[in-house]
Amino acid sequence: MDEQLSAGEPQRPPVFLKAIATLSMINGAYGMISGLANAISPPEVNDQMIEDIFIRLESLSVPLEEIRPEMETFLVNTMLNMGNIGASSFLFYGMSFIGAWLMLRANRNGFMLYIVAQIGLAFVPSFFGGLNMLGWANFAMLMVWNAIWVAMYASQRKYFSS
Numbered sequence: 328m329d330e331q332l333s334a335g336e337p338q339r340p341p342v343f344l345k346a347i348a349t350l351s352m353i354n355g356a357y358g359m360i361s362g363l364a365n366a367i368s369p370p371e372v373n374d375q376m377i378e379d380i381f382i383r384l385e386s387l388s389v390p391l392e393e394i395r396p397e398m399e400t401f402l403v404n405t406m407l408n409m410g411n412i413g414a415s416s417f418l419f420y421g422m423s424f425i426g427a428w429l430m431l432r433a434n435r436n437g438f439m440l441y442i443v444a445q446i447g448l449a450f451v452p453s454f455f456g457g458l459n460m461l462g463w464a465n466f467a468m469l470m471v472w473n474a475i476w477v478a479m480y481a482s483q484r485k486y487f488s489s
Contacts, residue, residue, distance in 0.1 A: 340431055344483040348431040351441070351476070355424025358448075362420055365413025372406045380406070397459040408455035415455070419447040430480060435487040438480055445473035 340348070380402055389395050405412065422444035429437025449469035453462035 338433060338486070340433060340486060341483065343479075344486060345431065347476070347479050347483075348427045351427035352424050352431075355420045355427060358420030359417050359424065362413045362415075362417030365409055366411075366417055367413075369410035369413060370406070372409070376406070377403055394460060397457070397461045400459060401456040401461045401465075405452065405456040412451055412455050415451045416448070419444045419451065423448065430483070430487065433486055433488050435484070438484060438487060441480060442477055445477055446470075449473050 381399060384395070384399060384402070389398065422440055426437040426439075426441030426444055429440065431437075449466055452469070453466040456462050456465070
């Protein structure tokens with residue numbers, strides 16, 4: 328059954344587009360709430376907390392022992408920048424939510440907004456955690472995951488108006 332309707336009838340989004348847009352909007356709403364909570368009240372990081380992180384890391388075995396210093400740096404930077412990460416996440420999850428909502432309304436601009444938001448969301452942890460090998464690996468994994476979602480939306484672009 329062809330999901331596009333005739334020119335006289337209002338066009339409804341296909342079921343797949345409704346499903347992925349709904350999931351994206353739920354994710355965006357949750358991300359905005361948790362991002363705002365972290366931005367307003369980030370966890371207090373003190374020397375004892377950092378020492379506890381190092382003690383826990385020492386008890387773990389790391390497959391490549393040479394990345395341990397980078398891992399420690401990444402975790403400490405992430406903890407120290409939790410408020411900044413929360414504020415940035417609030418911004419990009421909000422963009423993601425609005426982009427998904429616009430795509431659900433068959434607006435092509437929502438697709439571009441969603442792409443920018445996904446790139447931003449992938450870059451936030453690496454930017455604030457540190458642009459070392461672990462940060463770039465984190466960025467690459469997030470970009471692969473986000474590219475899957477962008478590809479799902481790209482498959483629905485024929486339903487968007489210009």
